[in-house]
Amino acid sequence: MTPGVRLASAARDDHKRSGTPAEAITAGADYLVVGRPIVRSADPAAAAVEIIAEMRSAI
Numbered sequence: 001m002t003p004g005v006r007l008a009s010a011a012r013d014d015h016k017r018s019g020t021p022a023e024a025i026t027a028g029a030d031y032l033v034v035g036r037p038i039v040r041s042a043d044p045a046a047a048a049v050e051i052i053a054e055m056r057s058a059i
Helices: 021-026 042-059
Strands: none
Touching: 021 042
């Protein structure tokens, strides 16, 4: 499980080490923890779509 996943354009919040969805997938992550970038977004559905698209680009 990989916590602290953020899009490159997103704030890191309290995470000292965070990575993008593509970085996590490329590094071998099977499960990504993505909470704040979605729930704090003005458009949570669009944020989720963007994260999923980046995950797919790494496969």
